[in-house]
Amino acid sequence: MLSRIHHVGVVVPDLDAGLRFWRDTLGLHFTKSATIQEQGVRAALLKIGESEIELLEPINAESGVAKFLARRGGGLHHVCFQTDDVERELEAARARGIQLIDQKPRHGLAGMICFLHPKATRGVLVEYAQPAD
Amino acid sequence: MLSRIHHVGVVVPDLDAGLRFWRDTLGLHFTKSATIQEQGVRAALLKIGESEIELLEPINAESGVAKFLARRGGGLHHVCFQTDDVERELEAARARGIQLIDQKPRHGLAGMICFLHPKATRGVLVEYAQPAD
Numbered sequence: 508m509l510s511r512i513h514h515v516g517v518v519v520p521d522l523d524a525g526l527r528f529w530r531d532t533l534g535l536h537f538t539k540s541a542t543i544q545e546q547g548v549r550a551a552l553l554k555i556g557e558s559e560i561e562l563l564e565p566i567n568a569e570s571g572v573a574k575f576l577a578r579r580g581g582g583l584h585h586v587c588f589q590t591d592d593v594e595r596e597l598e599a600a601r602a603r604g605i606q607l608i609d610q611k612p613r614h615g616l617a618g619m620i621c622f623l624h625p626k627a628t629r630g631v632l633v634e635y636a637q638p639a640d
Numbered sequence: 641m642l643s644r645i646h647h648v649g650v651v652v653p654d655l656d657a658g659l660r661f662w663r664d665t666l667g668l669h670f671t672k673s674a675t676i677q678e679q680g681v682r683a684a685l686l687k688i689g690e691s692e693i694e695l696l697e698p699i700n701a702e703s704g705v706a707k708f709l710a711r712r713g714g715g716l717h718h719v720c721f722q723t724d725d726v727e728r729e730l731e732a733a734r735a736r737g738i739q740l741i742d743q744k745p746r747h748g749l750a751g752m753i754c755f756l757h758p759k760a761t762r763g764v765l766v767e768y769a770q771p772a773d
Contacts, residue, residue, distance in 0.1 A: 509667060511689025512645055515719055517764055528762060532736055533721075534642060555721065556644025557690055582763035583716035586648055588666075588688065603665055629661060630715035631650055 509596070513589040513617055513636045514552070514559040518572050518581045522549050522564040529553050529560055543616060548572050550616055561587075561616070585622070585632035593619045593637035600635075612637070642729070646722040646750055646769045647685070647692040651705055651714045655682050655697040662686050662693055676749060681705050683749055694720075694749070718755070718765035726752045726770035733760075733768075745770070 519525035522540070530537045535553035542549050547570030551562045563584060565573035575584055590596045593612045601607060606624035613620060617636035625632045652658035655673070663670045668686035675682050680703030684695045696717060698706035708717055723729045726745045734740060739757035746753060750769035758765045 509688060512648065512691045515645065515648060515716075519762060525762065532733075532738065533766070555642060558645045560719075580763055582758075583648075583719065583765075586693075586716065600665075605665065625715075629652060629658065630713055632716075633666070 509588040509590055511589050512558045513587040514561040515583065516561045516563055516585040518563050518575050518584045520576060520581055522551055522562055525562040526551055529562060535560060541616060542566065546570060585634050587617060587634035587636050590635050590637055593621055593635050596635045597621050642721040642723055644722050645691045646720040647694040648716065649694045649696055649718040651696050651708050651717045653709060653714055655684055655695055658695040659684055662695060668693060674749060675699065679703060718767050720750060720767035720769050723768050723770055726754055726768050729768045730754050
């Protein structure tokens with residue numbers, strides 16, 4: 508059962524410039540930033556209601572985020588739905604024949620996460636997240 | 641003051657196929673659909689927490705949505721933030737030098753709405769909406 512939009516991922520060429528727009532100009536509430544080496548990104552989270560905007564800046568040229576930035580120049584990248592049981596959601600998606608990026612849940616900025624394959628979702632990259640708390 | 645993600649707009653080549661994925665496979669709750677002639681789209685809304693996913697299928701070749709579909713094959717199109725005063729938000733954006741698509745609020749599926757220009761927002765199409773109720 509998906510309960511809410513946990514976050515919307517936005518790829519930016521420069522995290523500080525991204526924060527100047529999303530935090531300073533739009534007025535969203537900055538909560539945290541982190542560098543996630545294994546995903547090759549610097550990320551920042553901004554709260555809005557029960558959801559967040561997740562800004563993603565690539566820190567190398569190999570990550571999916573870097574390729575998206577090179578191809579599109581940045582923009583809306585993925586939408587993440589919260590669940591209380593990411594493993595069950597992943598199994599349910601697999602049982603419905605949905606193509607997956609992650610064959611099992613893994614640690615991410617939002618807790619335990621997994622990505623469905625955009626081929627399965629008509630061009631939209633969908634993430635499921637089970638927050639740690 | 642922006643209070644929540646009102647909806648995330650997703651462009652699809654076919655609304656019925658889109659519903660089969662977002663409603664039947666992901667399990668989001670379908671609330672309504674409508675044809676909006678002046679925007680050249682068929683739209684469907686699916687509820688998730690305090691937000692919605694808005695599926696958009698073009699009904700002619702001239703709309704921005706049709707051009708997006710032709711260019712990208714569909715996918716994440718825009719993010720809409722709720723406000724209790726769309727006119728005030730629009731004025732505030734203008735005062736901060738943000739480039740606008742709509743010079744004043746207009747009627748949309750989500751109530752009184754306006755779009756900021758993606759050039760102002762580093763490639764993300766941002767909508768503000770003040771729901772009718």
